[in-house]
Amino acid sequence: MSQVRVRFAPSPTGFFHIGSARTALFNWLYARHTGGVFILRIEDTDKERNTEAFLNVIYNSLTWLGLNWDEGPKAGGQFGPYRQSERTSIYREYLEKLKAGGRTYEKDGAVYFKISGEPQVIDDAIRGRVERTEEKDFVIVRSDGSPVFHLVNVVDDITMQITHVIRGEDHLSNTSKHTELFRAFGAPLPVYAHIPLILKQNGPGKMSKRDQGALIEEYEQRGYLPEALVNFLCLLGWSPKDDSEKMPLAEIIRRFDLPGVNQTNARFDEKKLAHMNMVYLLEQPADRFVALARDYLKRKNTFAAGWPEDAYFRDVMLLSQPKVKSIEELPAYTAYFFTEDFAVDPKARDKVMGKGDPKARLRELADALKTADFSSDAALEQAVHAQVAAHGVGLGDYIHPGRLAISGTSVGPSFYGLLRVLGRERVLRRIERLLAT
């Protein structure tokens, strides 16, 4: 069998959204699975609505997701150009074929395609046999001379030798128009595979670019991991048929196939995506996590007053990595590491300072920390434990007021890690400050 050639053909008329990304992903996965070719083609025949900025959104999002294209803009290829706005002579040539065959007529300045009216049957790789009869002639060239989607889509698929058309189910009823054209050109039909749509998570209808969580760029900006998004996305409408969920990309590629794609629309669930992202985040190597955190905090302008020292920043982030579910939690979670002017949670304060004699305990804790070895968590733990033994109190009698004093909250990373990273000076100063109130 000849090599699989699939294409992703977005129109740069809006932002790149989750449905487009999933379509791109399925095409890419199928190409990689079969050792085929993944082609990026830009469908920019509607001059009114296209902008260069939107084009870059497509390139950036695909690149961020890791969906590299073998042929297309920037990549080149022997079937180019890959932007429809640059292929007008090809469309003119194919239009002539239709004219010569007597399959067109002009009305009000637009060129119409004369349908055959025969039932159009496809053997969809996902849906099986689908039959639909096209009932009306349709416009293939606008009165301003520009070719319409249906024409260019088919001509490009023919000339680029596309073997499999993997696209959203919203195109299923367009398919009869397309097969009419393929037949009029005397070209063999590609294999069609209409994948289910992604429905918005609240309310009726398919996900649109205006819906919450729809834009790919947003995930990049929120510090999501592209591999987590890819893993989540591949499970929307496809299943490996066992209980596997988190899978390395190589495994997804190996297992992905068209018969495994569902026929049912899937509702987008941001909670599950967030969970997938957390699982990936937890296992990130230190350098990657720190880089992600740095990019995010930089974007959030967290350190307007000046960027903290690299080593310190790294310590803070790595201390927090096992505790946060997303990069987005980091600014609030780590705020007190970077300023003395942090808020004290009144609820935590009431709870911690309301019973026993916490101030006496804080004094004892401070005494122990004055001479403690701050070079490791274990050494700090040992120092605190020794003080616990010396005064016959509970460990919690030190940890809870201590945490409140140095972080202003009752939640946070490991207490000893907290002490170590903050350092003796800051810790003692903060304890004294609370003692003074």
Add this chain to the structure above:
RNA sequence: GUCCCCAUCGUCUAGCCCGGUUAGGACACCACCCUUUCACGGUGAGAACCGGGGUUCGAAUCCCCGUGGGGACGCCA
């Protein structure tokens, strides 16, 4: 309205093709355990075969009809 597609927990899904399962997993939610924080993790609970007819000894599974959901009906793509 016409045409096309679809139908298992709240959500993503396995099981359906090749009828016999305590209908499985994950997210979310709840409880408990772990941890003297929080999160992670662990254990457990609740939670589904859209309805009606057939076929069959037996139907989530096959067939039909409803109903529901989705999509398409542009000189948008």
